[in-house]
Amino acid sequence: MIERNRKLFPYLLILPAALVMFGVVFYPFIYNLVLSFSNMSLRNFREWQIIGFDQYYKVFFEPSEPSFYTIFLKTMIWTVVNVTFHVVIGVMLAMLLNRQIKGKSIFRTLLILPWAIPQYIVALTWRGMFNYEYGSINLLITKYLGLPAVEWLRSPTEAFIAVIITNIWLGFPFMMVIALGGLQSISNEFYEAADIDGASAWQKFRNITVPLLRPVMIPAITLGIIWTFNNINVVWLVTSGGEPADQTHILVSYVYRAAFGLYRYGYAAALSMVIFFILLIFSLTFMQRTQATKSAY
């Protein structure tokens, strides 16, 4: 009897969360899977039918400007650059805030503000700041640095950089808060012992902070990558839907444009499935390499 309870215990702990999550996600997922094999579009909105793998073929081989592969590459750059900066800045600030210095509660509060304010208004504010004539960034560049003004939102590369800067700004407080929480689980005794052994600051970071921060940071980084890959808001708002000329899309904003701009629902559903599998393969590899599912003890 007791043995049976013991086996049931973990399932009982998980059950409530599982009910809520899978109830909401399962049905929409199946629905979308069916749609991805159909020809549903504005023209065939009501009498759509299953047509097989056509939409998937179109995703990979239909000539379009920009092509799937270009956008995929951009999405990779977007994800890697953003998450790297989020984590590096976040962990660095968390370590500074974890020192014994005065006024750290003020800094802590100021530094989470980008997370606290609604994304929509700050994304539009950043758009304003990148404006060629009026934006404060160009005003700063020309007035104080004496450099020529940058055409931030009119050329593809600069527009892409502008979106990345905005998203880095939006995302670092989140990683900072997580790293701050993670640092609390590291006992001071480790650092004291290392001090006695004469370890350098870098050695302490490398051999104490990094391994003990891992269990907390790895899940955050995995999800951070997935969220950044699928983050449509910032791209959409800063570049007003992929401007100039659809050159600043990442995959997920391209899905949005296909579904709600061009009404190609079947195609958008197929592209969504492709995104899903890209992320699934990535996560499996990443988790295996970092052994995220293993416990530390």
Next chain:
Amino acid sequence: MRNNAKFKKKLADAAAYLVLIIFAVIAIYPILQVLSISLRPGDRLLSTSLAIIPDDATLAAYKELFTGRPFLLWMRNSILISFVVTSTGVVLAALAGYAFSRFKFRGRNVGLLSILVTQMFPATMLLLPMYIMLVKLGLINTFLGVIIIYSSTALPFCIWMMKGYYDTISPSLEEAARIDGCNQFAAFYKVVLPLTAPALVIVALFSFMTSWAEYVVAAQVLQDTNLWTLPVGLQTFQANMSTEWGLYAAASLIVSIPVVILFLMLSKFLISGLTLGSVKG
């Protein structure tokens, strides 16, 4: 030798302050821009001036917000929804995360991965089927509808976060508690859970933010104007021909205040300084 170490410490502190100040300026500058827009008369989004407080500053937008619009009603709705989602998120994630961290059971790895899988699908494509489902369940125009969706959005991160944090706490603690006569649940609830305060804070903040700032789902589900949350209400400032930028900016600043207050209240647990030292294996 002593002096040298002291000097080094001072130098490091100075460098720390410098970095913190630089990032604090970067963090607040765009928000000061929002403040600036909220003080400008006549809904001007752009301005050639770098001044934060414009010469013709006015508080008209703030006054209009509280007297002319149902801003407080939206605020009440948002607080209610966010509060329920946060409590649900914290409780369910604390339980599920513990199971994933401590027990070897069939389906453990598959479970952990499935939780992650729910995050991989482009959210915009889930909207339509989600809507159909809520209609069938009769949850359109109810807080329960959005609360369920927000909880399911927030839970995956929360569970993984809690699991990661439990992993840093040695199981020898519970074993000791069991020997002292605690049952399984009491060992978890009384011994392990209090040590996870920093992680619980992160989970609470995250759940709160998930529901606090969400617009797309809320706009679909809550059609009755009396049920609107802040993001949905704010969107009306953009309706018609022109956007009421002043109102929008003022409202955005006020919307972020509860988050800052929540963070201030919780951050003493985040930096609790609870020494876990004695429990490290």
